[in-house]
Amino acid sequence: MNQEHEQLRKDVTARLVRNGITPTRQRVEIGMRLFDCDKHITADQLLERVNRGNGEVSKATVYNTLGLFAAKGLLREVVVDPGKQIFDTNVSPHHHLYNVDTGELRDIESRDLVVSGLPALETGIEITGVDIVVRVRNAG
Amino acid sequence: MNQEHEQLRKDVTARLVRNGITPTRQRVEIGMRLFDCDKHITADQLLERVNRGNGEVSKATVYNTLGLFAAKGLLREVVVDPGKQIFDTNVSPHHHLYNVDTGELRDIESRDLVVSGLPALETGIEITGVDIVVRVRNAG
DNA sequence: GTCAGTGCAAACCCTTTGCAGAAAG
DNA sequence: CTTTCTGCAAAGGGTTTGCACTGAC
Numbered sequence: 001m002n003q004e005h006e007q008l009r010k011d012v013t014a015r016l017v018r019n020g021i022t023p024t025r026q027r028v029e030i031g032m033r034l035f036d037c038d039k040h041i042t043a044d045q046l047l048e049r050v051n052r053g054n055g056e057v058s059k060a061t062v063y064n065t066l067g068l069f070a071a072k073g074l075l076r077e078v079v080v081d082p083g084k085q086i087f088d089t090n091v092s093p094h095h096h097l098y099n100v101d102t103g104e105l106r107d108i109e110s111r112d113l114v115v116s117g118l119p120a121l122e123t124g125i126e127i128t129g130v131d132i133v134v135r136v137r138n139a140g
Numbered sequence: 141m142n143q144e145h146e147q148l149r150k151d152v153t154a155r156l157v158r159n160g161i162t163p164t165r166q167r168v169e170i171g172m173r174l175f176d177c178d179k180h181i182t183a184d185q186l187l188e189r190v191n192r193g194n195g196e197v198s199k200a201t202v203y204n205t206l207g208l209f210a211a212k213g214l215l216r217e218v219v220v221d222p223g224k225q226i227f228d229t230n231v232s233p234h235h236h237l238y239n240v241d242t243g244e245l246r247d248i249e250s251r252d253l254v255v256s257g258l259p260a261l262e263t264g265i266e267i268t269g270v271d272i273v274v275r276v277r278n279a280g
Numbered sequence: 281g282t283c284a285g286t287g288c289a290a291a292c293c294c295t296t297t298g299c300a301g302a303a304a305g
Numbered sequence: 306c307t308t309t310c311t312g313c314a315a316a317g318g319g320t321t322t323g324c325a326c327t328g329a330c
Binding site: 006022024026027057058059060061064083087 | 310311312313314315319320
Binding site for chain 3: 022024042043044060061063064067083084085
């Protein structure tokens with residue numbers, strides 16, 4: 001299992017390098033906890049995971065690292081709640097189902113959801129993404 | 141024009157009462173500035189508008205009032221940016237086009253945008269809304 | 281006089297920034 | 306040695322909360 005651990009470390013390191021990210025101790029630590037977890041995670045949750053292990057990493061570094069990973073395409077930010085950054089390790093095109101009562105966030109496969117009728121854009125403007133959030137609540 | 145002003149005050153007061161909101165001085169003041177402005181506005185922008193006039197209202201009250209108005213259906217919250225609550229005075233079904241470079245936010249008529257393939261929901265869960273955000277940026 | 285409802289100062293929490301220090305050239 | 310990059314303490318800014326106060330009955 002220490003072997004598995006070392007293997008994971010190597011995998012993460014390689015992945016960072018492949019994406020042009022210097023694999024520092026903190027980043028590898030964060031990456032190991034990140035890619036081995038739920039698909040949706042906040043900086044706080046990740047910080048807790050990292051420091052529950054052996055890693056000693058500050059909150060600011062977790063934020064900065066998540067931002068860096070997102071900029072490099074290893075992560076995607078999901079905007080469903082103001083005042084809360086949620087990151088998604090699933091970077092393929094897909095949408096989200098968000099339960100406002102429980103905070104539960106689930107993926108909806110992109111191919112299941114079809115959007116038509118996008119407006120024409122003026123020149124000089126390009127689409128970076130179409131995000132669909134289906135908001136649900138517990139009936140009552 | 142003082143007459144118009146008084147007419148607006150009456151209209152806003154009536155509207156609040158109709159929606160089950162006690163029309164206090166602060167709320168009417170806020171409402172007058174709110175329904176007579178751009179469709180998309182943040183608490184900060186609204187506070188500035190209110191206090192540029194005669195109104196003396198604290199920031200906290202603006203936040204609380206916006207939250208109350210939204211809960212009562214006079215407003216709708218638009219989630220396009222984490223760390224920033226934007227309110228929309230247009231409460232009819234529609235979607236948004238968001239320019240991440242300029243912060244510009246525009247409406248897309250709901251009838252122009254068709255979504256199909258929503259997943260079946262388990263019982264006890266109901267949809268409160270389907271929000272589509274088309275993110276764009278200035279090309280280059 | 282009592283009680284529900286309101287407004288705001290202060291507290292809170294998430295995020296960003298500025299800088300000391302490390303690593304690379 | 307100089308330059309670039311990294312990590313984090315402290316600062317920042319948007320939002321919420323707890324309580325004094327007001328108005329209604």
